[in-house]
Amino acid sequence: MKRNELARQIFGPSIISYESGLTMVCVCFLSALVTSCASRCDEAPVRVTRSNIEILNHCITIHKEEHGRLPLEEEGLKPLTQYFPESDYPFTDAWDTPLRYRIIGGSPAVESAGPDQMFDTSDDIR
DSSP states (O other), rough: OOOOHHHHHOEEEEEEEHHHHHHHHHHHHHHHHHHHHHHHHHHHHHHHHHHHHHHHHHHHHHHHHHHHHHTTTTTGGGGGGGGGGOOOOOBOTTTSBBBBBEEETTEEEEOOOTTTTSSSSTOOOO
């Protein structure tokens, strides 16, 4: 018995063919896979940015221990360059926007403008 005949017996006469059914399953699977990969690709820049912020927060803690104070807002992140190899500074986010350093309520805050590259919007990363 041919596959098409077997498929018609199992699934009824509305089935077009075994091959087209298999093709449809493959298309659906690939579509789900592409959607999943695209979602993960969208998350990658956020992860990179959060990682940079975490590294800088750690460096701020070291700076405070070594110098007895946080870097001043006016200094920004420049005092932290001593902790990185020359020109390998994680001072920008994944969208190549400079990170912002502020002191809020006595605590340091390193922030990214996020994908829209504008600060103080809903997609900012802290």
